[in-house]
Amino acid sequence: MSEALLEVRNLSVGYRIGAGTVHAIDDVSFTVHEGETLGLVGESGCGKTTAGRAVIKVMPANASITGGEVRYRGRDLVPLSNEEMRAIRWNEIAVIPQSAMNALNPVYRVGRQIEEVIVQQDGASPAEARARAEELFRLVKIDPGRLAHYPHQFSGGMRQRALVAMALALNPALLIADEPTTALDVVSQDRVFTRVRALQKRLGASMLLITHDMGLVAENCDRVAVMYAGRIVEQADTRTLFGAPVHPYTLGLKNAFPSTTRPKDEALISIAGAPPVLLEAPRGCRFAPRCPFATPRCRDEDPALRPVGPGHHAACHHTALAGEMRARAVLSETWTAGAP
Amino acid sequence: MDGGGPVSAAPLVTARNVRKSFAARGELAGLFARGEGAMVHAVDDVSFEIREGEILGLIGESGSGKTTLGRLLVRLERHDSGSLHFQDGRDLAALGGRALREYYRDVQMIFQDPYGSINPRFTVHDTVVEPLATQRLGDASGRRDRVARALERAGLRPPRAFADKYPHELSGGERQRLSIARALVLEPKLLIADEPVSMLDVSIRAGILNLLKQQSREFGLTILYVSHDLSTTRYLCDRIAIMYRGRFVELGEAERVIDDAHHPYAQALKAAIPIPDPEFDRPRSEAGEDPDEAPQESAGCRYAGTCPKAMEVCHRRAPELRPVDAGHSVACFLHHPADAEARTD
Ligand SMILES: Nc1ncnc2c1ncn2[C@@H]1O[C@H](COP(=O)(O)OP(=O)(O)OP(=O)(O)O)[C@@H](O)[C@H]1O
Ligand SMILES: Nc1ncnc2c1ncn2[C@@H]1O[C@H](COP(=O)(O)OP(=O)(O)OP(=O)(O)O)[C@@H](O)[C@H]1O
Ligand code: SF4
Numbered sequence: 107m108s109e110a111l112l113e114v115r116n117l118s119v120g121y122r123i124g125a126g127t128v129h130a131i132d133d134v135s136f137t138v139h140e141g142e143t144l145g146l147v148g149e150s151g152c153g154k155t156t157a158g159r160a161v162i163k164v165m166p167a168n169a170s171i172t173g174g175e176v177r178y179r180g181r182d183l184v185p186l187s188n189e190e191m192r193a194i195r196w197n198e199i200a201v202i203p204q205s206a207m208n209a210l211n212p213v214y215r216v217g218r219q220i221e222e223v224i225v226q227q228d229g230a231s232p233a234e235a236r237a238r239a240e241e242l243f244r245l246v247k248i249d250p251g252r253l254a255h256y257p258h259q260f261s262g263g264m265r266q267r268a269l270v271a272m273a274l275a276l277n278p279a280l281l282i283a284d285e286p287t288t289a290l291d292v293v294s295q296d297r298v299f300t301r302v303r304a305l306q307k308r309l310g311a312s313m314l315l316i317t318h319d320m321g322l323v324a325e326n327c328d329r330v331a332v333m334y335a336g337r338i339v340e341q342a343d344t345r346t347l348f349g350a351p352v353h354p355y356t357l358g359l360k361n362a363f364p365s366t367t368r369p370k371d372e373a374l375i376s377i378a379g380a381p382p383v384l385l386e387a388p389r390g391c392r393f394a395p396r397c398p399f400a401t402p403r404c405r406d407e408d409p410a411l412r413p414v415g416p417g418h419h420a421a422c423h424h425t426a427l428a429g430e431m432r433a434r435a436v437l438s439e440t441w442t443a444g445a446p
Numbered sequence: 447m448d449g450g451g452p453v454s455a456a457p458l459v460t461a462r463n464v465r466k467s468f469a470a471r472g473e474l475a476g477l478f479a480r481g482e483g484a485m486v487h488a489v490d491d492v493s494f495e496i497r498e499g500e501i502l503g504l505i506g507e508s509g510s511g512k513t514t515l516g517r518l519l520v521r522l523e524r525h526d527s528g529s530l531h532f533q534d535g536r537d538l539a540a541l542g543g544r545a546l547r548e549y550y551r552d553v554q555m556i557f558q559d560p561y562g563s564i565n566p567r568f569t570v571h572d573t574v575v576e577p578l579a580t581q582r583l584g585d586a587s588g589r590r591d592r593v594a595r596a597l598e599r600a601g602l603r604p605p606r607a608f609a610d611k612y613p614h615e616l617s618g619g620e621r622q623r624l625s626i627a628r629a630l631v632l633e634p635k636l637l638i639a640d641e642p643v644s645m646l647d648v649s650i651r652a653g654i655l656n657l658l659k660q661q662s663r664e665f666g667l668t669i670l671y672v673s674h675d676l677s678t679t680r681y682l683c684d685r686i687a688i689m690y691r692g693r694f695v696e697l698g699e700a701e702r703v704i705d706d707a708h709h710p711y712a713q714a715l716k717a718a719i720p721i722p723d724p725e726f727d728r729p730r731s732e733a734g735e736d737p738d739e740a741p742q743e744s745a746g747c748r749y750a751g752t753c754p755k756a757m758e759v760c761h762r763r764a765p766e767l768r769p770v771d772a773g774h775s776v777a778c779f780l781h782h783p784a785d786a787e788a789r790t791d
């Protein structure tokens with residue numbers, strides 16, 4: 107296997123709020139190798155954005171890294187100063203933020219904002235920066251003439267593509283893409299991904315792709331990490347994760363994949379209940395209150411992420427019963443009967 | 447013009463030949479590629495009806511005018527020409543002052559951008575209570591109950607865990623649900639939902655879709671559902687319209703439009719859906735240099751520059767949206783060969 111570019115080890119991040127601290131991610135570890143794309147998936151609010159932002163330490167004021175390491179090319183980024191981080195952002199690690207639609211400054215032309223990054227980080231001349239910005243706009247399929255427009259003159263999907271262009275401006279070695287195409291139709295999404303992947307391949311760059319779209323994961327990721335309630339619960343290469351998942355949460359997720367061929371009157375199967383509020387560390391397995399396969403042991407004992415196969419890890423006490431759980435998980439009554 | 451279906455259902459909204467353009471003004475015009483006076487025809491001669499109680503899906507290319515059309519319906523923009531009428535004959539062009547405020551009791555919009563459309567200094571409770579206050583509905587405790595109910599319905603459970611949070615303390619999906627709660631708190635007749643579930647994972651998405659479906663079936667809520675996700679749109683909607691560069695190119699009963707897509711752009715959309723199966727090798731769209739934004743001034747079909755089936759006539763004339771079947775209309779010469787011939791030369 108190629109070398110690790112990014113190694114996140116035992117990372118924990120908390121948000122201070124009036125009622126205490128939300129432990130949004132807790133003891134999270136994952137690795138992104140050179141040239142690979144790692145998918146990060148999981149329910150809304152499970153901590154994906156928090157994990158992505160902690161890597162480059164662009165976090166809200168009430169957030170703090172409470173433990174762990176973020177090793178980039180072997181160097182831990184956690185203790186670095188803002189100044190030191192600035193040298194890494196854009197040219198080493200670039201981010202397409204989830205709030206892409208709102209991330210542009212409304213009072214400046216879109217082109218100026220992209221060119222500024224290129225001039226400041228790369229020392230390019232204004233003319234070089236303009237030429238590069240035009241090239242990037244063509245890459246994401248926006249008329250370069252649109253560089254002269256203000257963000258409000260762009261549609262939602264155009265703003266998102268502008269942010270994709272900006273993140274690619276300095277050929278980063280690692281791209282953290284947080285829901286990069288949520289505002290795009292599938293044809294545009296397909297084109298943008300085809301082009302970004304071609305560029306990635308040419309540069310040997312890596313990507314951390316945060317998404318809810320399991321189709322995008324299947325088509326673009328080499329490996330996948332599944333998060334639940336601030337933890338990674340399963341991690342495997344993409345084929346294994348889709349073909350032979352073992353964690354009940356992954357089984358539930360897989361169930362809810364939409365399909366254009368499903369009968370229209372069939373209600374979508376969803377996992378009943380809500381994830382825990384992470385103000386205090388939950389006892390036992392975090393998924394137990396919603397897990398159709400939970401046993402008394404699950405409610406007492408926190409399952410650790412353990413190897414279950416080559417490159418395949420899962421945090422569940424009952425992975426030995428995975429075959430049986432997979433068979434039951436496709437039945438809607440398994441999820442509607444309510445947790446025992 | 448319209449895509450068939452039960453004739454009995456009365457229209458809640460009637461749009462006839464609606465147009466809306468934006469200009470690239472001032473010093474901008476010189477910089478803009480197409481030069482002085484360049485216009486973006488965001489909505490270009492669109493006619494349709496939204497029937498009372500139906501869920502109409504709107505799918506289309508990024509930048510094709512979906513949000514603009516929604517903004518016209520909630521009167522955040524005014525149409526340049528054509529007509530837009532609401533149920534009881536209210537002309538959207540004529541609404542102002544009190545009439546406009548009353549209109550907002552009936553019509554609400556969930557905005558595409560859950561970050562930009564919410565006041566960052568308002569808590570979750572403040573955000574959802576605001577429309578009730580603006581409409582002077584209920585007393586303090588009545589409002590609190592309605593807010594809690596709306597949060598609960600939008601899946602922000604339990605409501606008290608969210609009521610005092612600020613938007614920056616919410617995840618992307620939680621913010622999207624806040625927008626949904628805000629739009630539903632007035633119990634409007636028409637909801638314009640602009641990509642309301644794009645940031646939600648499948649399991650929460652299913653909950654919201656089921657919620658919208660239930661609001662429609664039980665309370666007769668009429669919905670214009672803007673989305674780029676074909677499978678959820680097919681699941682949720684009664685009819686679907688497909689938009690391309692300002693125009694409707696296909697309109698009809700939901701399953702028909704998706705399962706039996708006629709327009710080449712609609713077929714391209716279907717072919718571009720990522721398949722959640724790593725063993726399946728879907729042919730990827732070639733990253734060819736097709737025109738990013740074809741000049742809209744061209745007299746021909748807007749899709750002619752990209753369309754693999756384009757014929758000579760397509761570059762000269764624009765096809766009209768006309769029925770191919772009961773309840774299914776398409777704007778393409780392939781399906782209306784007589785139109786192409788009758789109009790040639
Ligand atoms: N600034 C903040 N203050 C307090 N809580 C926060 C803050 N930002 C996020 N949270 C909480 O932390 C948890 C994780 O949020 P995060 O944004 O990482 O989720 P996510 O997995 O990216 O979700 P989504 O898919 O909806 O974007 C959520 O419960 C969220 O409410
Ligand atoms: N205020 C404005 N000024 C100038 N151009 C505008 C304005 N609003 C929209 N446009 C342009 O109108 C066209 C249609 O935009 P609209 O936002 O309606 O597209 P959309 O179909 O919602 O796209 P998306 O799926 O990307 O959100 C785009 O080319 C956009 O740039
Ligand atoms: S440990 Fe128990 S509760 Fe947790 S996922 Fe496994 S079976 Fe379910």
Ligand code: SF4
Pocket residue numbers: 709710711747748749750751753754755756757760765777778779780
């Ligand atoms: S009218 Fe012509 S160019 Fe337009 S979609 Fe049909 S075949 Fe293609």
Ligand SMILES: [Mg+2]
Pocket residue numbers: 154155156204284617618619
């Ligand atoms: Mg997020």
Ligand SMILES: [Mg+2]
Pocket residue numbers: 261262263512513514558640
């Ligand atoms: Mg839009």
